[in-house]
Amino acid sequence: MRRTPSTVLGRGQAPTEDDLHLPRPPGVIRRFWARHPLTTDIVIAVAALLLSFPAVAASSSVADGLSGWGVGIAIGLSVIACVGLVWRRRIPVRVFVLAMLPTLVVEVGFAAAVSGPASLIALYSIAVYRSVRACWTALGVAAGVLAVNALGYSLFDPARAGVYVNLAGSTIVGLLVAALIGVNIGNRRRYLDALIDRSRQLVIERDQQAQLASAAERTRIAREMHDIVSHSLTVVVALAEGAAATPDAQRAREVSRTVAATARDALTEMRVMLGVLRSDDGDADAPLGPLLDASLHDIVEAARGAGAPVTLTVSGQPTVPTAHRLAVLRIVQEGITNAMRHAPDATFIRATTDYTGEGIRITVENDGVRADDLDGDGGWGLTGLRERVANLGGTLAAGPSSPATWRLTAEIPPEGPHA
Incomplete structure (x- = not known):
C-alpha cells in the first residue's frame, strides 16, 4: 500500500x-x-x-x-x-x-x-x-x-x-x-x-503559506492601528479632561485646538497607513506605520501638552535604518501612553534612548503605578512591541523595577533580521 x-x-x-x-x-x-x-x-x-x-x-x-x-x-x-x-x-x-x-x-x-x-x-x-x-x-x-x-x-x-x-x-x-x-x-x-x-x-x-501571510499581515495591521489609535486617544482624553476641568476659557480653547490637531495627525497617519496597504507595488516587509515628520520630541511635547510630566534623554548618534527608527518611536510612544493611562498620579515619566555601536537601548519608567497594574503581562500594546522588537532581533521587558516604579526596557541590535 x-x-x-x-x-x-x-x-x-x-x-x-x-x-x-x-x-x-x-x-x-x-x-x-x-x-x-x-x-x-x-x-x-x-x-x-x-x-x-x-x-x-x-x-x-x-x-x-x-x-x-x-x-x-x-x-x-x-x-x-x-x-x-x-x-x-x-x-x-x-x-x-x-x-x-x-x-x-x-x-x-x-x-x-x-x-x-x-x-x-x-x-x-x-x-x-x-x-x-x-x-x-x-x-x-x-x-x-x-x-x-x-x-x-x-x-x-x-x-x-x-x-x-x-x-x-x-x-x-x-x-x-x-x-x-x-x-x-x-x-x-x-x-x-x-x-x-x-x-x-x-x-x-x-x-498554508497564504494563511500564515494573511495572519502576519493582520497582526501587523493590528499592531500599527493600536500604536496610532491608542496613543492619540489617550492624549485626546487627557486634553479633553483638562479642558473640562479648567475655568480659564482661553486655556480651554487652546486645549481644544490641541485636541483637534492631535486627532488630525492621527487621521493623517491612518490615511498614509491605509495607502501603504492599498498599494500594489509596496514592499511586504515595509513598516506600515508612517514616520511622517514625527520625532521623539513631538511625542514628548504632545504628552506634556496633556499634562504628563515627561522628560526625554537621547544619547549617541541616532542614525539608524527606517525600521529601527519607527521601532524607537513606537516603544517610547507606548511607554508614555501606558504611563499616562495606568499611572495618572505619576510625578515623573522618564524616556531614555541610547544609541551605541552595539545597538539601541530604550527605557521608559514612571512612578505612581497602582497595585492592580503590577500583575499580568500587559495588553495588546506590549504584545505588539514584543513582536516588533523580535522582528528586529531584539528583546523587550516590562515590569515593576520597585514597588512603585514601572520600567519598560528594549534592546535592539544595530542590524536585525529585517533591517
Missing part, C-alpha cells in the same frame, strides 16, 4: 485531483480500469484461466507417467492460481508464490503450462504494485526453482534432459519479459504518483 505523504507545514486536507487540474487519463478502457480495479482483476483472472485450460489439456495429453489425479491436481492448482489474481494488487508476492506452486508438484513442462499466464501476470504485479527489488528477487527465486526442477527430472530421465532445459529456459525468459514490462510500467507509475503527491503537497503548502 502506498503511504500518504506528510506535508511540511503540518497536516492539511489533501486536495483532490480536480484541485490539481490533472489531465484525464487517455482512453476509455484505461479510465474504466482506473475506476473499477476489482472488476478489472476479475476479468484478468477469468482471461488467465481461459488461456490456461488449452495449455493444460495439450500438456496432459503428451505428459508421460501422469495419472488422472495428477492432471486433476494440476488443473485445480491452475484454477487456484488464476483466482488468486483477484488479489494481485494487495498481496502480489503471495499470488506469485501460489502461481509457481505447480513447479514443486509436477514436471517442468506440465508445470509451465499450468502456471504460465497466472505466473506472468503475478510477477508483473509485483513490479508494479510492490517494488523493483521484490520483482527481481521473485524472478531469481522462480528461476532457481525451475532450474532445480529441470535438473531433477533430467537426472531421472537423461534422454529428455534437453527438453526439460528448453522448457525451463523458455519459462524463465517469459518471466523475464513480464518482469521487464512490469518494472517499466511500475517505475513510470511510481514516478507519476510521486509527481502527483508532490503537487498535492505544494498546494497544501501554498494554502
Whole structure:
C-alpha cells in the first residue's frame, strides 16, 4: 500500500485531483480500469484461466507417467492460481508464490503450462504494485526453482534432459519479459504518483503559506492601528479632561485646538497607513506605520501638552535604518501612553534612548503605578512591541523595577533580521 505523504507545514486536507487540474487519463478502457480495479482483476483472472485450460489439456495429453489425479491436481492448482489474481494488487508476492506452486508438484513442462499466464501476470504485479527489488528477487527465486526442477527430472530421465532445459529456459525468459514490462510500467507509475503527491503537497503548502501571510499581515495591521489609535486617544482624553476641568476659557480653547490637531495627525497617519496597504507595488516587509515628520520630541511635547510630566534623554548618534527608527518611536510612544493611562498620579515619566555601536537601548519608567497594574503581562500594546522588537532581533521587558516604579526596557541590535 502506498503511504500518504506528510506535508511540511503540518497536516492539511489533501486536495483532490480536480484541485490539481490533472489531465484525464487517455482512453476509455484505461479510465474504466482506473475506476473499477476489482472488476478489472476479475476479468484478468477469468482471461488467465481461459488461456490456461488449452495449455493444460495439450500438456496432459503428451505428459508421460501422469495419472488422472495428477492432471486433476494440476488443473485445480491452475484454477487456484488464476483466482488468486483477484488479489494481485494487495498481496502480489503471495499470488506469485501460489502461481509457481505447480513447479514443486509436477514436471517442468506440465508445470509451465499450468502456471504460465497466472505466473506472468503475478510477477508483473509485483513490479508494479510492490517494488523493483521484490520483482527481481521473485524472478531469481522462480528461476532457481525451475532450474532445480529441470535438473531433477533430467537426472531421472537423461534422454529428455534437453527438453526439460528448453522448457525451463523458455519459462524463465517469459518471466523475464513480464518482469521487464512490469518494472517499466511500475517505475513510470511510481514516478507519476510521486509527481502527483508532490503537487498535492505544494498546494497544501501554498494554502498554508497564504494563511500564515494573511495572519502576519493582520497582526501587523493590528499592531500599527493600536500604536496610532491608542496613543492619540489617550492624549485626546487627557486634553479633553483638562479642558473640562479648567475655568480659564482661553486655556480651554487652546486645549481644544490641541485636541483637534492631535486627532488630525492621527487621521493623517491612518490615511498614509491605509495607502501603504492599498498599494500594489509596496514592499511586504515595509513598516506600515508612517514616520511622517514625527520625532521623539513631538511625542514628548504632545504628552506634556496633556499634562504628563515627561522628560526625554537621547544619547549617541541616532542614525539608524527606517525600521529601527519607527521601532524607537513606537516603544517610547507606548511607554508614555501606558504611563499616562495606568499611572495618572505619576510625578515623573522618564524616556531614555541610547544609541551605541552595539545597538539601541530604550527605557521608559514612571512612578505612581497602582497595585492592580503590577500583575499580568500587559495588553495588546506590549504584545505588539514584543513582536516588533523580535522582528528586529531584539528583546523587550516590562515590569515593576520597585514597588512603585514601572520600567519598560528594549534592546535592539544595530542590524536585525529585517533591517
